Amino acid sequence: MMSTFKVLLCGAVLSRVDAGQEQLGRRIHYSQNDLVEYSPVTEKHLTDGMTVRELCSAAITMSDNTAANLLLTTIGGPKELTAFLHNMGDHVTRLDRWEPELNEAIPNDERDTTMPAAMATTLRKLLTGELLTLASRQQLIDWMEADKVAGPLLRSALPAGWFIADKSGAGERGSRGIIAALGPDGKPSRIVVIYTTGSQATMENEID
Numbered sequence: 064m065m066s067t068f069k070v071l072l073c074g075a076v077l078s079r080v081d082a083g084q085e086q087l088g089r090r091i092h093y094s095q096n097d098l099v100e101y102s103p104v105t106e107k108h109l110t111d112g113m114t115v116r117e118l119c120s121a122a123i124t125m126s127d128n129t130a131a132n133l134l135l136t137t138i139g140g141p142k143e144l145t146a147f148l149h150n151m152g153d154h155v156t157r158l159d160r161w162e163p164e165l166n167e168a169i170p171n172d173e174r175d176t177t178m179p180a181a182m183a184t185t186l187r188k189l190l191t192g193e194l195l196t197l198a199s200r201q202q203l204i205d206w207m208e209a210d211k212v213a214g215p216l217l218r219s220a221l222p223a224g225w226f227i228a229d230k231s232g233a234g235e236r237g238s239r240g241i242i243a244a245l246g247p248d249g250k251p252s253r254i255v256v257i258y259t260t261g262s263q264a265t266m267e268n269e270i271d
Contacts, residue, residue: 064156064158064165064175064176064177064182064232064240065165065166065168065175065232065233065234065238065239065240066126066131066166066230066231066232066233066240067182067230067231067232067240067241067242068131068144068158068165068175068232069122069123069126069131069230070123070186070189070203070207070230070242071144071147071148071156071158071185071186071189072122072131072134072135072138072144072158073119073122073123073134073203073206074147074189074194074195074203075138075143075144075147076115076119076134076137076138077119077195077199077202077203078147078194078195078199079137079138080115080199081195081196081199085115085137086115087114087115087116087119087202088114088115088116089114089115090112090113090114091112091113091114091115091118091133091137092112093105093109093112093129093133094109095109097129097132097133098129099128099129099132099161099162099163100128100163101126101127101128101163102127102128102129102130103125103127104117104121104125104127104130105118105121105127105129105130105133106129113130113133115134115137118130118133118134119134119206120206120209122134123206123207123209123210123230124206124209124210124211124212125211125212126212126230126231126232128162128163129162131162132161132162135161140161141158141159141160141161141165141175142158142159144158145157145158145159148185151185151188151194152184152188153181153184153185155177155178155181156176156177156178156181156182156185157173157174157175157176157177158175159174159175160174160175166232166233166234166235166238167234167235168234168235168236168238168260169236170236170260177258179256179257179258180256182242182256183242183254183255183256186242186244186254186256187254189203190203190204190228190244190251190254191251204228204244204251205228207228207229207230207243207244208226208227208228210228210229210230210231212231213229213230213231213241216229216231216241217229217241217243217245217255221245222247224247224248224249225245225246225247226244226245226246226247226248226249226250226251227243227244227245227251228243228244228245228251229241229242229243229244229245230242230243234260236260236261237259237260237261237262238258238259238260238261238262239257239258239259239260239262240256240257240258240259241255241256241257242254242255242256242257243255243256
């Protein structure tokens, strides 16, 4: 999955918010020891911490890896995210590790993986189904719409006036991924999921 899992993670966080188990305004404090590679937002807030809302925004819009790990901690870790997905009916998608190890993309390794059809179904449920409240669905779409690191991908090829809310991912061994809700007339009527591996791209070709 690479960094595309961060949308599912924030969906799980929002589900806890809807259930009264979490608050988007709750501030989380962390230390230098919590920082992992590529944390452009969290590294600037070591003294004041960040709210759950700010961490989700950083994880999706800037693909901040420390933000993702901190959010994973709030829900109980990778296994709990997998359990959340299973409860949604997705028995294919799984998260096993933390950032940045989950980006290894070792051939035939089922850890931290999904299938396009499974991801598309799960993403549609999160963005348009009844799993989340209307406010939480809109919040998740807003974070994806504000994605700042996927510009050269689908966004650059869309016709003028099309809506897009997306999240990209980059892994080792030339692995890439992008998940998106898009459509004409400003409506996210289509779900797109693309995963590739074995390309000539390096991790440095895309910030993730």
